[in-house]
Structures are given as structure tokens and as C-alpha cells.
Amino acid sequence: MLDEYKGLRKNLLLGIEELRNFTLNRGNSRAAESLAEISQKIRExxxxxxxxxxxxxxxxxxxxxxxxxxxxxxxxxxxxxxxxxxxxxxxxxxxxxxxxxxxxxxxxxxxxxxxxxxxxxxxxxxxxxxxxxxxxxxxxxxxxxxxxxxxxxxxxxxxxxxxxxxxxxxxxxxxxxxxxxxxxxxxxxxxxxxxxxxxxxxxxxxxxxxxxxxxxxxxxxxxxxxxxxxxxxxxxxxxxxxxxxxxxxxxxxxxxxxxxYLPRLEALLGNFLMREKGREVIRSGADQALRSFNEEKFAAEIELKALETPLQVLEERLGRFQEEMKRVDQDAFDARVLFEGEIKRLIQELDLDLERFHRTEVARMMQGLDKAHQENRELPLSRYTEAMERYVQEGIVRGFDEWLEKENVKLDEQYARVASRFSSRINQIIQEILEISSGLFQLSLERFQEQESLDSETSLYYMVGDPPPSFLIWRAPFDSSPVPCCPRTSPRR
Ligand SMILES: Nc1nc2c(ncn2[C@@H]2O[C@H](COP(=O)(O)OP(=O)(O)O)[C@@H](O)[C@H]2O)c(=O)[nH]1
Ligand SMILES: [Mg+2]
Incomplete structure (x- = not known):
């Protein structure tokens, strides 16, 4: 059993080293660095x-x-x-x-x-x-x-x-x-x-x-x-x-x-680590190396195809591809403008809700804070601080949490409605790009089959934080600008 484990580990490390040399030869230093990290993790x-x-x-x-x-x-x-x-x-x-x-x-x-x-x-x-x-x-x-x-x-x-x-x-x-x-x-x-x-x-x-x-x-x-x-x-x-x-x-x-309940959890984790640690390190190392291998394989396949195709044919195909892409770009731009319009409308609605919350709830919380201060002002400093902290936790943080929860449900629903309208349009555009590229370059489509789903996998998230009042950040399919209130790319693996 131990020999088997050692053999497996040794072969995996050899495989990763070979792959790392391959990525280095191809000039992909980022992949080489990440493979070196995987290898170090397994060795240690x-x-x-x-x-x-x-x-x-x-x-x-x-x-x-x-x-x-x-x-x-x-x-x-x-x-x-x-x-x-x-x-x-x-x-x-x-x-x-x-x-x-x-x-x-x-x-x-x-x-x-x-x-x-x-x-x-x-x-x-x-x-x-x-x-x-x-x-x-x-x-x-x-x-x-x-x-x-x-x-x-x-x-x-x-x-x-x-x-x-x-x-x-x-x-x-x-x-x-x-x-x-x-x-x-x-x-x-x-x-x-x-x-x-x-x-x-x-x-x-x-x-x-x-x-x-x-x-x-x-x-x-x-x-x-x-x-x-x-x-x-x-x-x-x-x-x-x-x-x-x-x-x-x-x-x-x-x-x-x-x-x-921590001792129970510690025992559970301790047991798991004792039994599974070695196996899991090898397994996740192999998973990561395999992902890296597939990416390199795909990149190499594209290069090979390009090398096998006469330059003139390649240039002509590239020209056609660029023409087609201009049209698709325009389509995508139109969809994006419409989507952003819908999102802006949602943000305005949220800002209104926030304003309403400010007027009613925040005012009530501030009154509560004042009342807590009046009630506890005679206490010694440490007990006064304790009482005020309790009020902040119970009266303010909890109040915010409840409001956020309700708002989250409401926005999730509205966002899902908007998203489902646009996700089919986006999937159409992705499909078009796939067909154009596969038709021109004879590339296998499987690599790209992951379609963007706006309605089920994507949701918006937000928090009332430091930069009010418009505090939305979206997990949406277009932009990657880090500015609050703007659509941004859903983080993926
Ligand atoms: N009542 C209670 N509060 C907790 C507990 N664990 C964390 N908190 C509080 O929750 C807040 C966020 O904790 P933190 O560890 O920074 O959360 P993180 O953002 O998930 O890392 C802090 O005010 C913590 O004191 C808990 O078991 N019970
Ligand atoms: Mg933290």
C-alpha cells in the first residue's frame, strides 16, 4: 500500500516535471510557475x-x-x-x-x-x-x-x-x-x-x-x-x-x-486529515496537472493546425473571421446596451429603497442609540461600552442584516427575470462565434461548449459598505471594470 502510494506520487511528480518543461519550451511561464507550485505542494x-x-x-x-x-x-x-x-x-x-x-x-x-x-x-x-x-x-x-x-x-x-x-x-x-x-x-x-x-x-x-x-x-x-x-x-x-x-x-x-461545539468539529477534521490527507494531496495535484495539460494540449493543437495550413489560406480565413466578428461585435454591443439599461433601472430602484431605509430605519436606529446612551450613561466605562456594543450588535447590525436579506431576495428575483431574457441572446451569440471559428479553422468545439448562463448560475451580490449610496456590484457577463454599480464578469475557475 505504502509502496503503491510512493510510486503514484513519484510518477505524478515526473509527469508534472515533463509538462513543466514542455510549457517552458513553449514560453508559457505562467503555466510553468503554477506547475512548479503544484509539484512543491506534493513534495512537501x-x-x-x-x-x-x-x-x-x-x-x-x-x-x-x-x-x-x-x-x-x-x-x-x-x-x-x-x-x-x-x-x-x-x-x-x-x-x-x-x-x-x-x-x-x-x-x-x-x-x-x-x-x-x-x-x-x-x-x-x-x-x-x-x-x-x-x-x-x-x-x-x-x-x-x-x-x-x-x-x-x-x-x-x-x-x-x-x-x-x-x-x-x-x-x-x-x-x-x-x-x-x-x-x-x-x-x-x-x-x-x-x-x-x-x-x-x-x-x-x-x-x-x-x-x-x-x-x-x-x-x-x-x-x-x-x-x-x-x-x-x-x-x-x-x-x-x-x-x-x-x-x-x-x-x-x-x-x-x-x-x-468546536471540540466535535476539531475531532471530525482531525480524523479526516489523518485518514485522507495523503490521498487528497495526490488527487488534487493530479486534477490540477490534468487541467494544465488539457490547456497546453489545446494551445499546441491550434499552433499545429496553423503550421499545417498554407499562409495564404490562413490569411484569407483570418480576414473572413475578422469580418464576421465585426458583425457579431455589433450584435453583442447592442445586447450589452440594453442589458445595462435594465441594470441601471434596477440600481435606481435599489437606491430608492435605500433612501427609504435611511429615512425610516436609520433614523429609528439613531434614536435607539441615543436612548441606549441615555439609559447607560451613568454606568462605569467598561459596562457602558459593553451595553453600547450590545445595542450596536442587536439593534443596528441585526436591523441591517434583515433589511439586506429582504432586499437580496427581491433583487435576486428581478435580476433573474432580466437575466433570463438576455442569457438566450448571449448564448446565440456564443454559438455564432463557435460556428464561425469551427467552420473556418476546423477546430473541435468541445472546448468552448460552456455556455454563459445568466439566470441560474449568476446572481448579484451587494452590501451596504463604505462607499454608499449606489453600492451594487454585479456578477454579470460583460464588463470587468471594478467600479461599483457596473456590470462585471462572473468570477469563474
Ligand atoms: N454571535 C457570534 N458572532 C460571531 C461568531 N463568529 C464570528 N462572529 C462575529 O461576526 C463578525 C464577522 O466575523 P469575521 O470572522 O471577521 O467574519 P469573516 O468576514 O467571515 O472572516 C465579527 O463581528 C465576529 O465577532 C459567532 O460564533 N457568534
Ligand atoms: Mg475574514
């Missing part, structure tokens, strides 16, 4: 356990709870904007790896300047990732615990960072929150996760916000919806209160720790 037997979920679900708090220290910054607003990898090291050490390959050692206190939206807005510091070494037993034997930016917030680049990491992951912990329950956009994200990652653990965090009956009901609700959406019948959802778990570990309070 690294296992990437990635924590995924929408913003504010408690991903970072969960990682802190697993490690038993509030190491990574958390907040009530979307905070993490960079992939942070926690790995084993005999002492605490933080390294920032920049896009250009530079590595800078920083202190734990400086971490927020690099990994948060506030400290590093829109990733202006060009950080590729941050690696934190920490002497936690959970991280021993090559386990990397990966914190990702939440998807679905106003910061679209956060979503893209998470999507680009997903294909590298060996297993995922998908965090939901007990309150609010699972949303449409969360389900759309989950479908994408399942396309890249085989093993996903579902965790329902923040169960401390619910009583026993509500907790059971809400977990059952999430379970049945996930099963329906993924078309499977054996989903398990694990309860958790990451916040309570972290507090319990810091206070060394074992009764509280049991109440947080």
Missing part, C-alpha cells in the same frame, strides 16, 4: 484546508478559534481581502509575499495593514498572499489553514481572490451563519465551490444567536436546501459558535468550549 505533502463563505460569516474568527488565539483581524464589516495561509512553524512568523515575488517579514501587529480592505484597499500594495507560521498542533504535518476574503461583499476583488484560490484547495470548510439563514447568492457560490473542491465540510456558525429549537430548525433548513441544490442526499451540517470557542480557549473554560 502540503494540504490546503480552505475556509470559505460569504463575508461576515465568521471565517476569520473560526480560524482564530481553531488556533486558540485572536491572531487574525476580524470585524463586523467585510475585512479580509487577501488570502492568508496559516502553517506550522516553531515560532510565530509573518511573511508577506508580493505579486512581484518580493517577500517581506512583518510583525503580527502589522498584519492588518496588508490583509484588510481598510489597510490595503483594493490590494493597492499588490500582495499575493500572506503566510503566518504558528506553533499549533492543528497545523502539524503540512496542514495549511487558509483564510479567504468573503465573497459577495461590495469589494469585488475580494471575490476574485477567493475564486482564484479555490482550484488549489484540497478540502474546504464552508461557513454559513445561523442567522441569517442560507441565501440565494450563497447557494450560487456553493455550486462554484463544488466544481473545484471535492471535499466540503458544512459548518453553521453563530449558533449562540439561536435557542435550541431555532438552531435545529435552521440547521435542518440549510441541510435540506444544500442537498437539493447539490443534488445529493447525505449532507451534514455541523453547528458552531466560533466566537464562544475562541473565548473559551482563551479563558481555559472547558464547559464553555463544549458548548461552542
Amino acid at each position: 505533502n502540503r494540504f490546503y484546508l480552505v475556509v470559505l463563505g460569504e463575508f461576515k460569516r465568521g471565517k476569520t474568527t473560526f480560524i482564530n478559534a481553531l488556533l486558540g488565539e485572536p491572531l487574525l483581524p476580524t470585524a463586523v464589516v467585510p475585512l479580509t481581502s487577501i488570502v492568508t495561509m496559516m502553517r506550522y512553524g516553531p515560532e510565530e512568523r509573518v511573511e508577506v509575499i508580493f505579486e512581484d515575488g518580493r517577500i517581506e517579514r512583518i510583525s503580527m501587529q502589522e498584519l492588518h495593514l496588508f490583509v484588510t480592505e481598510r489597510g490595503n484597499p483594493g490590494n493597492e500594495k499588490s500582495v499575493k498572499r500572506v503566510e503566518v507560521s504558528y506553533p499549533s498542533p492543528f497545523l502539524q504535518d503540512g496542514v495549511y489553514l487558509v483564510d479567504t476574503p468573503g465573497v459577495g461583499s461590495v469589494f469585488a476583488n475580494n471575490t476574485e481572490v477567493t475564486y482564484s484560490f479555490m482550484p488549489k484547495a484540497d478540502a474546504a470548510i464552508f461557513l454559513l451563519a445561523a442567522d441569517p439563514p442560507i441565501s440565494q447568492s450563497e447557494l450560487a457560490f456553493l455550486k462554484d465551490v463544488r466544481q473545484s473542491i471535492r471535499k466540503v465540510f458544512f459548518v453553521q456558525n453563530k449558533v449562540d444567536r439561536l435557542d435550541q429549537d431555532e438552531r435545529i430548525e435552521s440547521m435542518e433548513f440549510s441541510r435540506s436546501i444544500i442537498e437539493k441544490v447539490l443534488g445529493v442526499d447525505s449532507v451534514e451540517v455541523h453547528p458552531l459558535s466560533a466566537k464562544l470557542a475562541l473565548k473559551a480557549k482563551q479563558e481555559n473554560d472547558s464547559a464553555k468550549l463544549q458548548e461552542s
Whole structure:
């Protein structure tokens, strides 16, 4: 068994090396770099356990709870904007790896300047990732615990960072929150996760916000919806209160720790890692290498075809292709203008809703805040702060969450209506391009058969964040401009 495993691993590494040489010879340095990363990961037997979920679900708090220290910054607003990898090291050490390959050692206190939206807005510091070494037993034997930016917030680049990491992951912990329950956009994200990652653990965090009956009901609700959406019948959802778990570990309070459900989850993850880690590292390495191989094969096939075709014929075909494409471009442009018009109308409607919310609810919240201040002003400072924080959490954050949830449902419905009208038009255009190119260049169509679906896979996501009032960001099929309120490309693998 061990020999078989070693043989498999050796052959896989040889295959990846051969492929890497091939990509280097073809001048594809990006593919070569990514193959080198895959190979290093297999050699070092690294296992990437990635924590995924929408913003504010408690991903970072969960990682802190697993490690038993509030190491990574958390907040009530979307905070993490960079992939942070926690790995084993005999002492605490933080390294920032920049896009250009530079590595800078920083202190734990400086971490927020690099990994948060506030400290590093829109990733202006060009950080590729941050690696934190920490002497936690959970991280021993090559386990990397990966914190990702939440998807679905106003910061679209956060979503893209998470999507680009997903294909590298060996297993995922998908965090939901007990309150609010699972949303449409969360389900759309989950479908994408399942396309890249085989093993996903579902965790329902923040169960401390619910009583026993509500907790059971809400977990059952999430379970049945996930099963329906993924078309499977054996989903398990694990309860958790990451916040309570972290507090319990810091206070060394074992009764509280049991109440947080973390020990059960730790045992489950520990078991899984012990049994499956080696196999999963090989399996996901092979998957990634195969994807890379298919891409190279396809590119080489095109080159070969071009070499076999006489130059004159090729130029003539290219000319015809460009002519045809001009017409298709015009069609696509018209569709885009119409679609954007519809989206603008939706945004205006949302702005009106927001204005209404501002006038009524925000005014009510401010009155509540004032009232809480009046009621608690005589208390000592620490109790005063506690009471005010409680009001902010219960009266304001919760109020926003409820409004967002309702708005999300309404917008999802309206967006789905607009999207279904345009998706068939887009698919027609894609089909035309495929037919033109396959007719002229005799290329196999299978590679392109993935059609754009606006209505089922795509949804809009938004958040009331720093840049109000028009705060929409779309996962739509056209533009990739990062400006809020503009249609943008749906992040894909
Ligand atoms: N009540 C409660 N709040 C939590 C829990 N876990 C996280 N939070 C809070 O949720 C907010 C977002 O947490 P964070 O870890 O930054 O979420 P992330 O965006 O998913 O990384 C913070 O205010 C946390 O204190 C939990 O188990 N219970
Ligand atoms: Mg976070």
C-alpha cells in the first residue's frame, strides 16, 4: 500500500516535471510557475484546508478559534481581502509575499495593514498572499489553514481572490451563519465551490444567536436546501459558535468550549486529515496537472493546425473571421446596451429603497442609540461600552442584516427575470462565434461548449459598505471594470 502510494506520487511528480518543461519550451511561464507550485505542494505533502463563505460569516474568527488565539483581524464589516495561509512553524512568523515575488517579514501587529480592505484597499500594495507560521498542533504535518476574503461583499476583488484560490484547495470548510439563514447568492457560490473542491465540510456558525429549537430548525433548513441544490442526499451540517470557542480557549473554560461545539468539529477534521490527507494531496495535484495539460494540449493543437495550413489560406480565413466578428461585435454591443439599461433601472430602484431605509430605519436606529446612551450613561466605562456594543450588535447590525436579506431576495428575483431574457441572446451569440471559428479553422468545439448562463448560475451580490449610496456590484457577463454599480464578469475557475 505504502509502496503503491510512493510510486503514484513519484510518477505524478515526473509527469508534472515533463509538462513543466514542455510549457517552458513553449514560453508559457505562467503555466510553468503554477506547475512548479503544484509539484512543491506534493513534495512537501502540503494540504490546503480552505475556509470559505460569504463575508461576515465568521471565517476569520473560526480560524482564530481553531488556533486558540485572536491572531487574525476580524470585524463586523467585510475585512479580509487577501488570502492568508496559516502553517506550522516553531515560532510565530509573518511573511508577506508580493505579486512581484518580493517577500517581506512583518510583525503580527502589522498584519492588518496588508490583509484588510481598510489597510490595503483594493490590494493597492499588490500582495499575493500572506503566510503566518504558528506553533499549533492543528497545523502539524503540512496542514495549511487558509483564510479567504468573503465573497459577495461590495469589494469585488475580494471575490476574485477567493475564486482564484479555490482550484488549489484540497478540502474546504464552508461557513454559513445561523442567522441569517442560507441565501440565494450563497447557494450560487456553493455550486462554484463544488466544481473545484471535492471535499466540503458544512459548518453553521453563530449558533449562540439561536435557542435550541431555532438552531435545529435552521440547521435542518440549510441541510435540506444544500442537498437539493447539490443534488445529493447525505449532507451534514455541523453547528458552531466560533466566537464562544475562541473565548473559551482563551479563558481555559472547558464547559464553555463544549458548548461552542468546536471540540466535535476539531475531532471530525482531525480524523479526516489523518485518514485522507495523503490521498487528497495526490488527487488534487493530479486534477490540477490534468487541467494544465488539457490547456497546453489545446494551445499546441491550434499552433499545429496553423503550421499545417498554407499562409495564404490562413490569411484569407483570418480576414473572413475578422469580418464576421465585426458583425457579431455589433450584435453583442447592442445586447450589452440594453442589458445595462435594465441594470441601471434596477440600481435606481435599489437606491430608492435605500433612501427609504435611511429615512425610516436609520433614523429609528439613531434614536435607539441615543436612548441606549441615555439609559447607560451613568454606568462605569467598561459596562457602558459593553451595553453600547450590545445595542450596536442587536439593534443596528441585526436591523441591517434583515433589511439586506429582504432586499437580496427581491433583487435576486428581478435580476433573474432580466437575466433570463438576455442569457438566450448571449448564448446565440456564443454559438455564432463557435460556428464561425469551427467552420473556418476546423477546430473541435468541445472546448468552448460552456455556455454563459445568466439566470441560474449568476446572481448579484451587494452590501451596504463604505462607499454608499449606489453600492451594487454585479456578477454579470460583460464588463470587468471594478467600479461599483457596473456590470462585471462572473468570477469563474
Ligand atoms: N454571535 C457570534 N458572532 C460571531 C461568531 N463568529 C464570528 N462572529 C462575529 O461576526 C463578525 C464577522 O466575523 P469575521 O470572522 O471577521 O467574519 P469573516 O468576514 O467571515 O472572516 C465579527 O463581528 C465576529 O465577532 C459567532 O460564533 N457568534
Ligand atoms: Mg475574514
